[in-house]
Amino acid sequence: MKAEAGLALALLATWLVSACGSPTASPAASSPSPSTAGTPVPSAAPSNPGCDLAPAALVKAQLGLAVNDPNVTTTSQVTTCTYAVGSNPFGVLIRFQVRQDQGSFAAGRAGFPATVDISGLGDEAYSSVANNYSTLVALKGSTGILITSRATVAAERSLMVILLAKV
Numbered sequence: 001m002k003a004e005a006g007l008a009l010a011l012l013a014t015w016l017v018s019a020c021g022s023p024t025a026s027p028a029a030s031s032p033s034p035s036t037a038g039t040p041v042p043s044a045a046p047s048n049p050g051c052d053l054a055p056a057a058l059v060k061a062q063l064g065l066a067v068n069d070p071n072v073t074t075t076s077q078v079t080t081c082t083y084a085v086g087s088n089p090f091g092v093l094i095r096f097q098v099r100q101d102q103g104s105f106a107a108g109r110a111g112f113p114a115t116v117d118i119s120g121l122g123d124e125a126y127s128s129v130a131n132n133y134s135t136l137v138a139l140k141g142s143t144g145i146l147i148t149s150r151a152t153v154a155a156e157r158s159l160m161v162i163l164l165a166k167v
Contacts, residue, residue, distance in 0.1 A: 049096040049143060050074065051081035053166045054159070059083055059092055062159035063151035067092055085150070092149040096167070100144040108137065108144070118157070122164050127153045136160055143167045 051070045059067050067083035074080075078097045085091025097104075105124065109115055112128035112135060119125075122140035129135075135148040136156040145163050147156045 048074065048077070048079050048098050049145075049167045050079040051094070053096075053163055054081055054094050056083060058162065059094070059159065062162065063092065063149055063155045065092060065149060065151055070094070092151075093146070094163075095144075095146040097144040097146075099142050100139060101142065102139070105137075105139045105144055108146075112137075118153075121157065121160055125160070127156075129153065138164060140164050140167060 051072045054070070056067050056069045059065070059070075065083075065085050067085055070081035070083050071089070072079065072081055077099050078095060080096075081094040082090050083092040083094075102124075109126055112126075113130050115126040115128045117125070118127050118136065118138075121136075122138035122145075125136065125138035127134060127136045132150055133148055134151065134153045134156060135146065136153055137144065137146045138160055145160060145167070147159060147163075149156060
């Protein structure tokens with residue numbers, strides 16, 4: 001694995017460790033019982049924000065990076081979108097976490113080098129820059145969003161504003 005992909009993975013792993021709950025596979029779809037076939041069943045909980053909020057065209061327009069469509073990884077509380085940039089399959093990472101509190105947000109921040117508070121994004125936000133990658137993380141209510149890329153923090157901020165408006 002190239003060093004740039006390794007750094008992106010390390011940054012993502014740091015934030016994943018702070019996630020509440022353990023990763024689980026998406027539940028398998030079950031067949032409806034004969035008595036409920038064709039009847040809509042209300043969802044027990046709203047769906048997690050996902051990569052549909054950050055299509056490749058939006059990411060490209062805001063970050064100025066030529067990205068491919070995202071690879072999606074979803075657990076019960078976390079959706080991670082990885083966008084290839086050139087030969088780097090982890091050129092851009094966008095991570096959505098639901099049911100995040102200030103404690104887990106602070107724990108995630110502690111895993112990044114030299115963070116800086118960012119005002120005006122969500123309830124609280126910070127950034128970190130290391131090895132040509134910038135990371136911007138924001139918490140809005142109980143939803144955390146992380147963006148890591150080789151774009152500037154200013155470019156990531158423009159994307160974050162759009163994503164925060166969608167959650």
